Amino acid sequence: MTTITAKIVADSIAARSGVRLTSLLLRYPRPIHSELMTHRVFSRNASSSRAIPVERLIQQVIDDPFVPLHWGKNQPGMQAHEETSAPVILYDDAPRFTREGAWLAARDEAVRHARAFAAAGYHKQIVNRLLEPFAHITVLVTSTEWDNWFALRNHPDAEPHIQRLAQAMLQAMDQSVPREVGTLDWHLPFADDEETREAAQRYLRDRLMRR
Numbered sequence: 001m002t003t004i005t006a007k008i009v010a011d012s013i014a015a016r017s018g019v020r021l022t023s024l025l026l027r028y029p030r031p032i033h034s035e036l037m038t039h040r041v042f043s044r045n046a047s048s049s050r051a052i053p054v055e056r057l058i059q060q061v062i063d064d065p066f067v068p069l070h071w072g073k074n075q076p077g078m079q080a081h082e083e084t085s086a087p088v089i090l091y092d093d094a095p096r097f098t099r100e101g102a103w104l105a106a107r108d109e110a111v112r113h114a115r116a117f118a119a120a121g122y123h124k125q126i127v128n129r130l131l132e133p134f135a136h137i138t139v140l141v142t143s144t145e146w147d148n149w150f151a152l153r154n155h156p157d158a159e160p161h162i163q164r165l166a167q168a169m170l171q172a173m174d175q176s177v178p179r180e181v182g183t184l185d186w187h188l189p190f191a192d193d194e195e196t197r198e199a200a201q202r203y204l205r206d207r208l209m210r211r
Helices: 030-037 054-063 099-119 124-130 147-153 160-175 193-210
Strands: 005-014 020-029 043-046 136-143 179-181
Touching: 005 160, 020 030, 020 160, 030 043, 030 136, 030 160, 054 099, 054 124, 099 124, 147 160
Parallel strands: 005 179
Antiparallel strands: 005 020, 020 136, 043 136
16 A cells, blocks of 8 residues: 655766766655655655545545554664564554554544544645655655665664565666756756756856846
């Protein structure tokens, strides 16, 4: 159920300097977003929970919820290399849940509470916070500097889900052939060649007019 993907949307290499500039469209569990935000060499733009209607986000967490891919067993330190499948007791008089069943039960409770808040007239910027632990986020990331990211995140000691994300990003970059760009060429994700040329021409005209 958990979605972790990385797709190249623009990949350029400067003809003169050989510097590679890459933009990737990422989708990953919302709870690990703060980990990516610590890497300040990235230019980032992310989808916002405040912009998504409550029922749409609810449907997303029903259809494609974040469910852990690695169930670490409690132990000292930041890493949990050993996993556990211990059943979870949610109520004294209820049967034990599997780990996945208990997680989805928590999702269902979050959905129920979100709908109650929405029905009471609360704005989505409040209501959707209840759903974020079970949601995914879409992020556009652009950078020329990736070594530190891969050294830290594509590592056995990294948090398992962000390690999966780093692996998906590395695979996408390894399989991509960057486009060579000249001095006046632009790197514009989601723009085709004609749109890129028009944007560059408008920029040059504006600069000439300001002189």
